[in-house]
Amino acid sequence: MKIINDPKKRGVGKAALVVDDNARIRKLLAVAFLSDGFTTCVQAENAKKGIEAAKQIKPDVITLDLSMPVMNGLATASELRKLFPKTPIILFTQYADSLFRTDASKAGVSLVLLKTVPLPTLIDKAHELMENYLGPLVVN
Numbered sequence: 001m002k003i004i005n006d007p008k009k010r011g012v013g014k015a016a017l018v019v020d021d022n023a024r025i026r027k028l029l030a031v032a033f034l035s036d037g038f039t040t041c042v043q044a045e046n047a048k049k050g051i052e053a054a055k056q057i058k059p060d061v062i063t064l065d066l067s068m069p070v071m072n073g074l075a076t077a078s079e080l081r082k083l084f085p086k087t088p089i090i091l092f093t094q095y096a097d098s099l100f101r102t103d104a105s106k107a108g109v110s111l112v113l114l115k116t117v118p119l120p121t122l123i124d125k126a127h128e129l130m131e132n133y134l135g136p137l138v139v140n
């Protein structure tokens with residue numbers, strides 16, 4: 001999905017990838033990214049399709065669900081991190097305890113956000129990461 005937006009919006013010229021098995025959530029996130037000026041937002045319903053889409057569009061930011069068919073979000077993040085070492089990956093999930101956050105960091109996830117956060121917060125965090133991201137943190 002591509003649209004031309006107001007050049008004053010922050011996402012102009014950027015591409016987002018949304019990987020989630022829930023079509024409604026994919027659509028909401030795509031609308032949020034595109035409304036912020038992102039030129040492209042590709043949606044994928046599982047990890048395999050997400051990884052293939054990422055290879056094609058080379059996204060500036062990626063959002064992943066944790067619980068998906070084919071491959072979960074942590075395994076997907078590990079694969080995507082190998083392909084895109086400097087691209088921010090946001091795990092957008094219903095689950096986020098402290099042990100899980102450590103596992104997420106080891107998998108190459110840049111940020112874990114609960115699905116209860118407002119979409120403008122997700123977009124703001126995506127921009128912060130795109131501006132400042134230097135690669136995954138190493139957690140021992």
